[in-house]
Amino acid sequence: MPDRLPKLIHALRDARTPLKVLDALDDAVGPLHVLSVWYVPNGNSLEGGEIIYHHDISKNFRSDHANALASFGISPARQLSATASLPFTVSEARRILNPVGRDAWVFDLLQDHRMRDGLVVHHGRYVVAYYSDKPLNDKNLSPELRMALELAADAVAYRLNELAVPKRRRKRIRVVELTDRELAVLSHLARGLNVPQIARHLQLKEPTVRTFLNRAKVKLKAANSTHATVIAIKRKLIRF
Numbered sequence: 001m002p003d004r005l006p007k008l009i010h011a012l013r014d015a016r017t018p019l020k021v022l023d024a025l026d027d028a029v030g031p032l033h034v035l036s037v038w039y040v041p042n043g044n045s046l047e048g049g050e051i052i053y054h055h056d057i058s059k060n061f062r063s064d065h066a067n068a069l070a071s072f073g074i075s076p077a078r079q080l081s082a083t084a085s086l087p088f089t090v091s092e093a094r095r096i097l098n099p100v101g102r103d104a105w106v107f108d109l110l111q112d113h114r115m116r117d118g119l120v121v122h123h124g125r126y127v128v129a130y131y132s133d134k135p136l137n138d139k140n141l142s143p144e145l146r147m148a149l150e151l152a153a154d155a156v157a158y159r160l161n162e163l164a165v166p167k168r169r170r171k172r173i174r175v176v177e178l179t180d181r182e183l184a185v186l187s188h189l190a191r192g193l194n195v196p197q198i199a200r201h202l203q204l205k206e207p208t209v210r211t212f213l214n215r216a217k218v219k220l221k222a223a224n225s226t227h228a229t230v231i232a233i234k235r236k237l238i239r240f
Contacts, residue, residue, distance in 0.1 A: 004028040005190075008152055009233050012159040021163070022054045025156050029130060029149060031140060035118065037156065038078075038127040061113050068105050075106035081122045087150050089136045090118040119146070121153035124223070126160060128153035144192045147226075151190070154230045178237060182216040185209055187238040190229045 011024035018037070026034040034054040041049060053062055077093045088096075094107055110118065110131065118131040119141070130149060134140065178186075181202075188198045195213070199206045213225060222228035232238045 004030070005148060005151060005155075006233065009155060012155055013234075015159060016163070018052050018160060018163065019055060021156055021159050022052065025128075025152060026054055026056070028152055030145075032119065032130040032132050032149065035115070035129040035131045037160065038129070039160070040082075040125050040127060058113070061109075064109055064112070068109055072102050072105045076103050077106050077120070078127070081120050081127050084120075084122065087119055087121040087146060087153075089141065090115075090120070090131075091136060093120070119149055121150050123154045123157040123227075124161070126153075126157040128156060147192055150226060151230060154226055155234065158227075158230055158234065178216055178219060178232075179212070182212045182219075183232070183238055185212045186216055186229055186232045189213070189225060190233060190238060 005028070008024060008028040011027065012021060015021045015024050022034050022037065033056070035057060036051050036053045039050045039052065051065075076097045076099055077090070080088065080093055080097065090107065090110060097103070099107060110116075114133065115131040116134050117136040118129060119136070121128045121130075132140075181204075184202060185198055188201060193201065195206050195209050198204075199209045202209070213228070216222075216232070217225065217228045220228050220231045222231055229238075
């Protein structure tokens with residue numbers, strides 16, 4: 001999966017509709033599949049929004065999902081996505097929430113449709129949901145794969161945001177000048193290294209690495225380190 005991210009970036013650039021965006025993502029995510037993207041107009045709000053399903057998701061699932069939402073309301077797992085700072089699997093959400101009765105409806109729905117597990121990534125106004133035919137664990141969902149799936153979801157959110165803005169209102173992206181050190185830190189971050197590993201590789205102190213990373217985030221107007229990496233890849237400032 002990590003080696004497919006540059007190809008995904010190119011595919012997203014050519015995707016002109018939300019459904020094409022989901023197709024590009026599904027082609028890149030390897031052992032997982034794309035379930036849907038939930039558009040949330042007001043960021044962390046649970047009110048309103050629109051669900052875009054991948055075209056492979058059956059009509060039966062869509063109908064069952066819509067009926068369950070109408071009957072039981074927003075699931076605790078969806079509520080968790082509004083407050084969680086990191087992506088989480090369906091299995092992890094079940095352990096955290098320990099749902100019973102009506103609160104378990106979304107977990108029952110997934111099981112009924114043979115979706116054994118999944119990963120939920122919340123980025124800005126979008127919640128990207130992957131699903132898996134098998135339970136996810138440390139062997140088939142390594143930290144590197146989890147980070148790659150998060151980066152992929154962030155890139156999708158970025159592209160969907162672009163498509164949502166009328167062309168006549170889009171602002172020209174100004175040229176951003178990053179130093180060699182800032183680019184090096186972002187490049188290593190994109191390859192899955194953490195701050196201590198980057199510091200050792202570049203023979204720098206960890207606070208210095210964090211300083212370069214923070215400067216890059218400010219220059220790119222990124223919400224976080226992951227967002228900065230996605231922007232840098234998309235603008236071809238770095239490659240990996």
